[in-house]
Amino acid sequence: MNQPAETTARPRPQLSLWDAASIIVGIIIGSGIFQSTPTVARSVPSEAALMLVWALGGLFALAGALCYAELSTAWTAEGGDLVYLSRGYGSWAGFIFAWAQLWIIRPGSVGVLATVFANYAQELWNLGDSGMLIYALGSTLSLTVVNLFGLRRGAWTQNVLSAAKIIGLLAVVVLGLLTPAQPHDPQVSQLIARDISTNWALALIFVLFAYSGWHEMPIVAAEVRDPKHNLFRALLLGTASVAAIYLLVNYAMVHALGLEGLGKSHVPAADVAALTLGDFGRRFVAVLVCVSTLGALNGMTLTGSRLYYALGCRHARFAWLGRWDERRDAPTAALALEAILSTSVIVVMWWVYAASGEMFDKLVAFTAPIYWLFLAASISSLFVLRVREPDTPRPFRVPLYPVLPLVVCLVCAYMVYAGVDYAWANWSWESAWSLFILSVGAVLAWLDRGRAAPLEGATDR
Secondary structure: OOOOOOOOOOOOOEEEEHHHHHHHHHHHOOOHHHHHHHHHHHHHHHHHHHHHHHHHHHHHHHHHHHHHHHHHHOOOOOOOOHHHHHHHOOOHHHHHHHHHHHHHHHHHHHHHHHHHHHHHHHHHOOOOOOOOHHHHHHHHHHHHHHOOHHHHHHHHHHHHHHHHHHHHHHHHHHHHHOOOOOOOOHHHHHHHHHOOOOHHHHHHHHHHHHOOOOOHHHHHHHHOOHHHHHHEEEEEEHHHHHHHHHHHHHHHHHHHEEEEHHOOOHHHHHHHHHHHHHHHHHHHHHHHHHHHHHHHHHHHHHHHHHHHHHHHHHOHHHHHHOEOOOOOOOOOHHHHHHHHHHHHHHHHHHHHOOOOOOHHHHHHHHHHHHHHHHHHHHHHHHHHHHOOOOOOOOOOOOOOOHHHHHHHHHHHHHHHHHHHHHHOOOOOHHHHHHHHHHHHHHHHHHOOEEEEEEOOOOOOO
C-alpha cells in the first residue's frame, strides 16, 4: 500500500497575531464590497434596512468565526476544515472537501478575484482585446511566485496589501462623509418601488458573499504562533474589523449617493470618490479595487496551498502534494498545482464568456452552492466532535451552544438552497461540471476508505 509522503521538513509556527488577522481581513475584503452593494441597495426599502442587512451579515460572520475558534484551537494541524471533517465524519468527508476545493471552489474563487482585478486594471491601463486575460493570469502567477519564496514573504505581502486596502476604504468613508448628504426625492423613491420589489433574501445572499472567507485562516493553524490563543484572537479581530469597515463604507456611500443613487450605481465607491476628486477619484478607487483583490488573491493562494499540502499528508493518492520544501519553506508542489488549476479555469472561462461579459456571474455560480455546503458540514462537525471527543482540550468554547452553531448551519443550508435554485434555473455546463467533479470525488473517497493516514503528528493537533 502506498503511504503519504515521509518528510522531516514541516510547517513551522511563524505567523504572529497580526499576520493571522491580516489573512482574514485580506481574504474577506476582496471584490464583494464593491460588487454587492448596488444589488443590496436595490433589494431593501430604506437606508436603515441597508445598514441592518449589512449588520446581520457581520453578526453571521462573527458567529461563524466563534464556531471555528473552538474547532481551530482544539485541533491545530494544518488543513482546517479537512481536519474537522475527517475527525467528525471520517476521512472520506475530509477527502471530498479537499477534492471539491482542489477542482471547484479554489480555482473558481481565484478566478472571480482575478477577473475583478483584471476589469479594473484594464481601466487603468488598457492592454487591448486580451488585456483582461493577461491581467488575470499575471496576477495569479505573480502571487504564486511570491509565495514560492516562503511563508514570511507571503505573509509580508499580505500585511502590506491588507493595510493598504483598509487605508483606502477608510479614505472612501471620509470622502463620502465630507460630501453633502443626497436629498431624498419621494417621487423617485415611488418610481423605484414600483419597478423593484423588496427582496431580503437576495440582499442577504449578496451580503454574505461579501463576508465570505473568514474561515480560511485556520487552514494555516500549524504556522500560527501560540495557536491556542492567537487563532481565537485573529478570528475575532479580523472578522469584527471587516464588519466595522463594511458598515462604515455603506453608511458613507448611502450618505453621499442616497439609496436610489447607490442602487443605480455600477461602481459606487468610484462615484463617491468622484464627487469630491473628479476623475482622479475614480482612478483612486480603481487602484483600491486592484489592491483589494490582490490581497484576497494572495491570501487564497497562501491558504489553498496549505490545504493541498494537508491533503497530500493524509491521502496516499496525493502524497506528492504532502512534501514541504525546507529550503523555500513552502509546499512548492501544492503551489504549482494550485496555479495550474486556477489559470486553467481563468483561460477556459475567458474563452467562453469574454464576449458576453458573464464571466464573473458564472464563476460565482460555479462555486457558491458547494462552498456553502461544506461550510455547513464543517460547522456541524462541532456538534459531532463535542459528543465523539468530549475529553479533547478546548481552549475556547463557542458561547450559546448549541444555538449559535445551529443558526450558522441553518443560514448555510439556506445559502446552499439559494445557490442550487439559481444553478437549476440557469443550468449550464459549469453546473454539470461541478456535479461530475463531486461524483468523481465520491468514487475516489469510497475506493480510498480506510487508507487515510494521520496528519504529521499523531494527535492531529
